[in-house]
Amino acid sequence: MKILAQVSRVIVGLLFIFSGLIKLNDPIGTQYKLEEYFEVFATDLPAFHDFFMGLVPLALYFSVFLCTAEVVLGIALLVAYKPRTISWLLLLIILFFTFLTFYSAYFNKVTDCGCFGAAIKLTPWTSFGKDLFLLALILVIVFYRKKFRALPTGIIVVISTLVSLGIAVYALRHLPILDLLPYRVGANIPAQLKPSEPLRYLYIFDKKGETVEYEQYPSDTTLVFKEMIVLNEDAKPKITDYKVWNDEGDFTEETFKGNKLFLIIKNLTDINTAALPDINKLINAVRGKGIQPIILTSGNSEEIVAFLNAHQLNAPFYYVDATVLKTIMRSNPGLWLLKDGTVKGKWHYNDTPGADEVLNLVK
Incomplete structure (x- = not known):
């Protein structure tokens, strides 16, 4: 003992x-x-x-x-x-x-x-x-x-x-020393929206009071379906809830095209507004140089418009679920750089990069 x-x-x-x-x-x-x-x-x-x-x-x-x-x-x-x-x-x-x-x-x-x-x-x-x-x-x-x-x-x-x-x-x-989240630098977002291999299922039915299992969906119409279990759980998509939209429709696929610098505004209640002048300077510096600045938020449209006008942030904004934004970025605000859907950079508002650093990452 x-x-x-x-x-x-x-x-x-x-x-x-x-x-x-x-x-x-x-x-x-x-x-x-x-x-x-x-x-x-x-x-x-x-x-x-x-x-x-x-x-x-x-x-x-x-x-x-x-x-x-x-x-x-x-x-x-x-x-x-x-x-x-x-x-x-x-x-x-x-x-x-x-x-x-x-x-x-x-x-x-x-x-x-x-x-x-x-x-x-x-x-x-x-x-x-x-x-x-x-x-x-x-x-x-x-x-x-x-x-x-x-x-x-x-x-x-x-x-x-x-x-x-x-x-x-x-x-x-700053940000976590070791980023273990699916939106980390180097991750390809479109790839993580899909299974890494074809999913295999176990189909469970009731057959005259007995439980029977099949790995291929049976043709027997007398069976009573009970449940379906994924056999290769590790192959399931790592990301299932990433969606970007505005009042005109879905914008998700557009976020994977070209170079996008996203300003993440998770909410307007605890945002650090002192960091916005440097972020605004960065947005204006990369605009027209092959990088499209976009704002992602979960806030109310009227409130976000008023906020952007008050802080002179000139970029289109789109909506993302609040939980997804929390997973993408741990700071509020924060910056997230994508090149053809691959994450090239993430920055806490205390570490806002210069325009040259951002441009070099998407070359």
Whole structure:
């Protein structure tokens, strides 16, 4: 059991560090996931609606705190820093995560818990199973916590805290260090809208009270269809909801033609307007040089027109679903450069490039 406790300590420590670092790389992604949970709880528990909705503006702070805590607790566990305190804190945090993943799986509310950010996608029940596994290991750690030799390694814990916070701050002031999203630089958007290979299905029917399965759709009309399952899930399109339109119709395919510099305006409530003069300067500098500036937004047409006029932004605007814009760009505003549908550049508003840099990327 002592060996099991030591093995558990290493496994839990490494998993917590990996999970925390992946999410610290993109704290806004975890913020969106927490907001989703708060909104679900506000709907499902109407008596606490105002309480949970009041937490939505604090989601980013919770995101940074929880992700940093995962890394620091994992490192503290590995170096045996205050094992009694750390083991109890680990138990509390895994109970919290286990509740969230169970709620997601049982009620089918949040279909992706975001446990490993955008790096590894887990189904709700898989996420819950993963947390049950960790819970079992942490219970072993708690039970044998007195067997771990406490080491004077406080400086390591302090340094890990500062480094973790530094990663989060960098990602917030710029963009994720490692972009794992489907709209990352180098990705071809049209290709990701299609299956990577022909999809294969398993067709499930009821035949006189018995369940039968076919990989080819049967011609027997007496069968009662039950469900259809994709056999090669990895071949499914990586992007399914990218659509661009305006009042005149669909513009999606046009975004893949030629060089397009998109100004992403996710919303008008928390946009950093101080960055707009430099962005406007860039838009005017590349216009007429083989790059078409376009604004993508999810806002109301009247509000966006008034906003563009107020800030002298001269470019056509089109609509994109708010969730898609959040996935494309983590900053508001942000810049996204496409050449024939391939992403050539992405910039946070703090890193607005010069015209020469943008033009060189599409040569």
